Amino acid sequence: MPNAVALKVLVVDDQESVRKMTALTLEQIGIRHIHEAENGKKAMEIASLQPIDLIISDYYMDEMDGLDLLRAVRGHPVVRRVPFILLTGRGDRELVVKAAQAGVNNYLIKPFTVQVLRQKIEQVMGKLS
Amino acid sequence: MASFEQLKQTFFDECAEGMQQIEQGLSDMREGLGSDDTINAVFRAVHSVKGGAGIFGFEALVGFAHVFETTLDAVRRGDLPATTDVVDVLLASSDVLSDLVQISRAGDAIPAGFGDETRVALERLLGNESGGEEEAPADFEGLDFVPVRADGAEPDDMADFDGIDFTPVRADSFVTGQRSFEIAFTPNADMLRNGSDPLLLMRQLRQLGELELTADTSRLPDLQSLRPEIAYVSWTGTLRTEATREQLQDLFDFVGDCEIAINEIAGEAAVPDIPVAELPVIDVAPPVAPAVAPAPVQEPKAVEPAPQSINPMPAVQAAPALAPASATAAEKPAAARPPKPQATTTRIELEKIDRVVNMVGELVIAQAMLGQIVHDLPEGVSDRLSQILDEVVHHTRELKDGLMSMRAQAVGTVFQRMPRLVRETAAKVGKKIRLELAGETTEVDRSIIERLTDPLTHIIRNSVDHGIEAPDVRVAAGKSEEGTIRLSAEHRGGRIVIEVSDDGGGINTEKVLQKAREKGLVSADAVLTEDEINNLIMMPGFSTADVISDISGRGVGMDVVKTNIQEIGGRLSLQSVRGKGTTIQFALPLTLAVMDGMVIKVGRETYVMPMSMIVECLRPPRSSINNLVGTRGMLQLRGDLVPLVYLGDLLHIGSSADLSGECVVIITDAGDGTRLGLVADELCGHQQVVVKSIEESYGPVPGVAAATILGNGAVALILDVEKLSDLAGETSSSVIAHKAGSLAKVA
Numbered sequence: 124m125p126n127a128v129a130l131k132v133l134v135v136d137d138q139e140s141v142r143k144m145t146a147l148t149l150e151q152i153g154i155r156h157i158h159e160a161e162n163g164k165k166a167m168e169i170a171s172l173q174p175i176d177l178i179i180s181d182y183y184m185d186e187m188d189g190l191d192l193l194r195a196v197r198g199h200p201v202v203r204r205v206p207f208i209l210l211t212g213r214g215d216r217e218l219v220v221k222a223a224q225a226g227v228n229n230y231l232i233k234p235f236t237v238q239v240l241r242q243k244i245e246q247v248m249g250k251l252s
Numbered sequence: 253m254a255s256f257e258q259l260k261q262t263f264f265d266e267c268a269e270g271m272q273q274i275e276q277g278l279s280d281m282r283e284g285l286g287s288d289d290t291i292n293a294v295f296r297a298v299h300s301v302k303g304g305a306g307i308f309g310f311e312a313l314v315g316f317a318h319v320f321e322t323t324l325d326a327v328r329r330g331d332l333p334a335t336t337d338v339v340d341v342l343l344a345s346s347d348v349l350s351d352l353v354q355i356s357r358a359g360d361a362i363p364a365g366f367g368d369e370t371r372v373a374l375e376r377l378l379g380n381e382s383g384g385e386e387e388a389p390a391d392f393e394g395l396d397f398v399p400v401r402a403d404g405a406e407p408d409d410m411a412d413f414d415g416i417d418f419t420p421v422r423a424d425s426f427v428t429g430q431r432s433f434e435i436a437f438t439p440n441a442d443m444l445r446n447g448s449d450p451l452l453l454m455r456q457l458r459q460l461g462e463l464e465l466t467a468d469t470s471r472l473p474d475l476q477s478l479r480p481e482i483a484y485v486s487w488t489g490t491l492r493t494e495a496t497r498e499q500l501q502d503l504f505d506f507v508g509d510c511e512i513a514i515n516e517i518a519g520e521a522a523v524p525d526i527p528v529a530e531l532p533v534i535d536v537a538p539p540v541a542p543a544v545a546p547a548p549v550q551e552p553k554a555v556e557p558a559p560q561s562i563n564p565m566p567a568v569q570a571a572p573a574l575a576p577a578s579a580t581a582a583e584k585p586a587a588a589r590p591p592k593p594q595a596t597t598t599r600i601e602l603e604k605i606d607r608v609v610n611m612v613g614e615l616v617i618a619q620a621m622l623g624q625i626v627h628d629l630p631e632g633v634s635d636r637l638s639q640i641l642d643e644v645v646h647h648t649r650e651l652k653d654g655l656m657s658m659r660a661q662a663v664g665t666v667f668q669r670m671p672r673l674v675r676e677t678a679a680k681v682g683k684k685i686r687l688e689l690a691g692e693t694t695e696v697d698r699s700i701i702e703r704l705t706d707p708l709t710h711i712i713r714n715s716v717d718h719g720i721e722a723p724d725v726r727v728a729a730g731k732s733e734e735g736t737i738r739l740s741a742e743h744r745g746g747r748i749v750i751e752v753s754d755d756g757g758g759i760n761t762e763k764v765l766q767k768a769r770e771k772g773l774v775s776a777d778a779v780l781t782e783d784e785i786n787n788l789i790m791m792p793g794f795s796t797a798d799v800i801s802d803i804s805g806r807g808v809g810m811d812v813v814k815t816n817i818q819e820i821g822g823r824l825s826l827q828s829v830r831g832k833g834t835t836i837q838f839a840l841p842l843t844l845a846v847m848d849g850m851v852i853k854v855g856r857e858t859y860v861m862p863m864s865m866i867v868e869c870l871r872p873p874r875s876s877i878n879n880l881v882g883t884r885g886m887l888q889l890r891g892d893l894v895p896l897v898y899l900g901d902l903l904h905i906g907s908s909a910d911l912s913g914e915c916v917v918i919i920t921d922a923g924d925g926t927r928l929g930l931v932a933d934e935l936c937g938h939q940q941v942v943v944k945s946i947e948e949s950y951g952p953v954p955g956v957a958a959a960t961i962l963g964n965g966a967v968a969l970i971l972d973v974e975k976l977s978d979l980a981g982e983t984s985s986s987v988i989a990h991k992a993g994s995l996a997k998v999a
Contacts, residue, residue: 138300139599140263144307147256177402183299200431200497200516206402212303216392228400232392234306246399 125176127153127251134159135166135180135192136210141233145179145210145240152241152251163187167195170202177248179231181210182218190222197226206247262599263304267353270297272668274346279671282339283686291334294342295324301349305356312362313352316371320345323374332377341373347672431493431516433500435465438486438511445481454487456503461493490517602698605659612652613846613942619648620963656842661701663741663750664692669705670712670739677716684733685720687712690740696748700840703820704750707813711752711836712737714810719756719834729831731755748842753835759828761785768794786828790814818974821847821864823921849941849970851962852918853934854899858968860941860960865973867919867927869935887917887929894919896929897980903955920973928977939963943970955979 132154136142139161146157158175160166162184170178178196182189189209197203206228211218219230228247231240245251277294280286302317323342326332348367355362435457439450457463468486472478491500497514504512623645626637667689678685696704720726720735727733737754761782768774768788780788788794790810817824822840841847841864848863876888877896886893896917917929941960946953946969957972 138266138304140259140266140304141300141307143259143262144256147259181303183296183303185296206400212299216395219392219395219397223397226400228402230397233303234309243399247402249401249403 125248125251128155130154130248130251131156131158131174131176133157133166133169133175133178133180135161135163135178135184135189137161137181137184141181148235148237148240149179151237152244163189163192163195166192167199167202170196170205171199175202175205177206177208177244179208179210181233182212182215190218190225193222193225193227208243208247260308263308264353264357265599266304267301267357270301271346271350271353272665273297274349275668275671276664278339278343278346281334282336282343286334288328291324291328295321295328298324298349301353310352310356312366313349313356316345316349316352316367319371319374319378320349323377326378338377341370341377343672343675344370345374347676350672433491433493433497434488434513434515434517435491435500436486436488436511436513437504439483440510441482441484443483443510450483450485450487453503457491457500460495460499461491463489463491465489486511600658602659605655609655609659612648612655613944615648616652616846616942617961617965619644620961621965624963624965652846656697656846657695659698660695660842661698662693662695663701663704663748664689666701666704666708667692667739667741670708673709673712674716674737677713678720681717682722683716683720683735684723685716685735685737688736688738688740690738691742694741694743694748696741696840696842700748700820700842703816704840707816707838708739708750708752710810710813712739715752715754715756715834719754721757725757729757743842744839747839749837749839751835751837753833755833758830758832758834759786759789761830764788783827786826790824790826815974818865821862823864846940847943847970849939849960850918851936851939851941851968852899852916852932853936854903854932855905857903857905858936858962858966859899859932860939860968860970861918861920861930861973862957862970863938865920867921869916869918871915872917889919889929892927894927894929895980896931897976898931899976900931900933902976902979920977928973928980930973930976941968941970 132149134142134145134149134157136145142159142161146159149157158169158173160169163180164187166178166180169175178192180189180192184192187195193207193209196205196207207226208229208231209219209222209227210231210233211222213232215232219227222230229243231243235243241251274294274297277286277290277297280290281294298317298321302314302321305311305313305317320342323332323345327334327338327342332338348370352362352367355366437450437453439448440446443450454463454465465487466489468488469484471484471486473484478484493500497516500514504510504514619641623641626634626641629637670689671687674685674687715737720737721729721731723733726735735754735756737752739750739752741748741750743749764785765774765780765788768785768791769776771794773788773791773794774780790813794811814824817838817840820840822838824836824838826834826836828834849860850863850866850869852859852861872887872889878886878888878893885896887896888894916932916935918932918935920928920930939962941962943958944960946956946959955972955976956969957975958970959967960970962968
C-alpha cells in the first residue's frame with residue numbers, strides 16, 4: 124500500500140493555472156512531493172534526474188504533447204517504467220485508445236474532482252494510505 | 253502553494269494571452285494568411301480557455317468554449333472549409349468568448365442568453381441544431397480501457413469497474429523490446445595485476461544477451477617490450493539485451509579504475525518516438541581517453557541535458573532511430589507542432605520587478621555621486637579609480653537595460669485589440685476597412701503599454717469614423733471600396749514611434765477652419781497654413797463630426813489624446829493630404845523610469861525639465877523682448893510672439909534672472925499647442941535622470957511632475973511643463989500674456 128506522503132508525483136501541463144490546480148488537488152489527497160513541468164522536455168529532464176513515482180500529464184501542449192511525452196518516457200532507459208496518467212478533455216475518446224497503445228496507465232478527464240483524481244491514482248498505484 | 257483565488261487570476265492572465273492568440277490567428281485566417289499551424293494554435297488556445305474554465309468552475313464559459321472548440325476542430329480536420337463566412341462567425345465567437353472571460357473575471361453573473369446568437373451560428377456550421385451540451389463524464393462509457401497497475405498487482409477496486417472485461421496488465425508490459433548498447437571498454441593497465449580479468453567481464457556480458465565485440469590491439473607493443481601483466485587491449489562493440497543500463501553499469505563497477513562508456517542505441521528502443529539524442533541521459537561513465545578514438549566518447553558532465561553530452565551516433569545508426577519518429581509525427585494531428593517554439597517564461601509580480609528597478613535607480617544615483625567624488629580627486633589618485641568606475645558605469649547600464657527589457661512588452665498586446673475595434677466600428681458605420689499591422693513585436697516598457705491603449709483606440713476610431721470614406725464615396729473618388737488603416741510601430745533613435753495612417757479623405761481643411769472660427773478658436777481674418785489648420789483638431793473642445801456619433805464624438809477629442817501622449821513624454825504629429833489620407837504619428841520614450849532631462853538653475857535651485865517638452869533654448873537679445881501692458885514680456889521669435897514666464901516668480905523663489913542681465917529662455921510646447929518661454933538663470937546640461945515619484949509622499953504638487961537625485965546628491969524637482977503653463981495662465985498678470993500667445997500663434 125503506497126504511502127501518499129512518500130509518493131513523488133510529476134505534473135506536466137503548459138497551462139500554469141491548470142497545472143497548479145492539479146498540484147493543489149494532489150495536495151488535498153495527501154501527496155506532498157509534487158514536481159511541476161511546463162513542457163515535455165522539462166518533464167523528461169526532471170524525471171531523469173530524480174526518482175519520480177508517477178507522471179500526470181496534460182495532452183494539449185506545445186511542441187511535445189502528452190502522447191509524445193508518454194512515448195518518450197516509455198522509450199527512455201531510465202524512466203520507462205514510471206506510471207503515466209494522461210489528462211484529457213471529455214471529447215478525447217480516440218486519444219485514450221492511442222494512449223493505451225502507447226502504454227498509458229490511466230487517463231483522467233478534466234475537470235476532475237478530488238475523489239476522481241484519487242480513484243484514478245489508486246487504480247494505478249494501489250490504495251493510498 | 254498558491255491559493256485557489258491566485259490561480260484563478262493566473263487563469264485569467266492566461267485567458268488574456270489566449271484571446272490575443274485567437275484574435276491574431278483568426279485575423280490572419282481572414283486575410284488568407286492562415287496555415288494549419290494558425291488554426292491549430294487557435295484551437296489550442298480555445299481548448300486551454302475551456303480547460304481552465306472547467307477547473308475553475310465557469311460553466312457558461314465552458315459551454316460556449318466547447319461549441320467554439322468543436323467548430324474549430326471541424327475546420328482543423330478539414331470537415332468545415334475556412335471560408336470568409338465561417339471565419340467571420342469564428343471571429344464573432346472570439347469576441348463573445350472574450351466578453352465571457354471579461355464578465356467572469358469581473359465576477360459578474362453572465363446574462364441569460366448571452367452570446368446565444370453566435371452560438372447558434374456555430375452550431376449551424378456544425379450542422380447541429382440541437383445545441384445540447386453533454387454532461388461532463390468522469391469516464392468514457394463503454395471504452396475498452398483498463399487502468400494499468402504500476403506494480404502489476406491485481407487491482408483491489410474491481411467493484412468500480414463492473415461489467416468491464418478486466419485483465420491486469422503489468423505496467424512494463426509495453427517495453428519488452430530489446431535494446432542495444434554500445435560499449436567501449438579500456439581496461440586500466442594494472443587491471444590484470446590487480447587480479448581482475450577482462451575475459452570474465454565479457455562472459456558476464458554475454459550472459460545478458462547478444463554480444464559482439466571488436467578488440468583494439470593497436471596499443472600492443474612489439475614482442476620484445478610486451479609485458480604480460482599489463483592490459484594493452486581495449487574493446488568496443490554492441491550488446492543487445494533486455495537489461496537496463498544500470499545493470500550493465502553494475503557489472504563494470506567492481507573492475508576498478510577503467511575507462512568505460514555505455515550508450516544506448518536509440519533505434520532499438522521499444523517505443524522510439526523521440527530520438528534519444530534529444531533526451532537528457534544521466535551518465536556516470538568516466539571519460540574515455542582520446543587513445544580509444546573509435547569508442548563513443550562520453551563527456552564527464554553528461555548529467556547536463558545538453559545534446560552534446562550524448563553519444564554522437566554514426567549517421568547509419570541514427571537513421572532507423574529517426575524513421576519511426578517521423579512516421580508517427582505524420583500520423584498524429586499536427587496540433588503538436590506549432591509554428592515556432594515558444595520561449596519558456598515565468599510570471600513575476602510586476603511589483604517585484606519595480607522594486608528592483610527602483611534599486612537600480614538608487615544604484616545609478618550612488619554611482620553618479622561616486623563619479624562626482626572621483627572627479628574631484630587629484631589626478632594621480634583618480635586615474636585608476638575612474639577606470640574602475642567606468643566599468644561599474646558600463647555594468648550598471650547593462651543591468652538597467654536588462655531589467656528594462658524584463659519590463660518590456662511587445663506593443664502587439666495593444667495592437668491585437670485593434671482588429672476587433674475596427675471590425676465592430678466599421679460594421680456600425682457601414683464601411684469596409686482592412687487593418688494592417690506592422691512591428692507588433694516592437695518592445696516598450698509596460699508602463700507605457702498600459703497608457704497606450706486609450707489614445708490608440710481613440711485615434712483608430714477616429715480613422716474609421718472620420719478618416720475612411722463610405723464605400724460609395726470611395727468608389728466615386730476612384731479608390732477601392734475597402735479602406736485601409738495601417739498601424740505600425742518601430743524603434744527610432746531610442747524612442748518608439750507609433751503611426752496610424754489611413755487612405756481616407758484626409759482632413760477637410762475648410763470645414764475645420766470654419767468650425768474653428770465658429771468656436772472662436774481662430775479670429776475671422778486669420779490666415780493659416782494647411783498644417784496649422786490640421787493641428788487645430790488637436791485643440792481642446794474641437795470636433796468636426798457633422799453629427800456627434802456614438803463612435804468618436806463623445807466630447808473627448810484629439811486634444812485629450814494629445815494630452816495623454818504628452819503625459820507619457822510623447823509628441824504627437826499629424827499630416828494630412830486631402831483625398832489621400834491622414835497619418836498620425838507619435839514618438840514615445842522607451843521607459844518612464846529614466847528620462848532625458850535638461851538640468852536648469854533658477855536662483856539657487858536646480859530643476860530638471862523633460863527634454864521632450866523643450867523646443868529650443870536661447871539667449872535672446874534685449875531688443876527682441878516686447879513689453880506689453882500687463883505682461884512680463886513677449887519674446888519676438890522669428891515673427892511669432894511667445895509669452896514669457898519667469899520661473900522664479902512662478903515657483904516663488906528669488907531669481908536674479910531678468911531680461912536686462914544674463915538669462916536663458918527655454919521655449920516649450922505646452923499641452924494645448926501654445927508655446928511658452930520659460931525664463932531661467934542657467935542651463936547646466938543634458939542628463940539622463942531617474943524619475944522618483946513624490947506623489948506618494950506629498951500628493952500632487954502643481955507644476956512638479958516628480959523628483960530626481962543628481963550626481964552631487966542633491967534632490968532636484970522635475971518640472972511639469974504643461975501644468976506650469978496652466979499655472980502661468982492662472983497668475984492674473986500673465987493671463988493676458990497667455991491669451992495673447994494663443995492669438996499670436998494664430999496670427
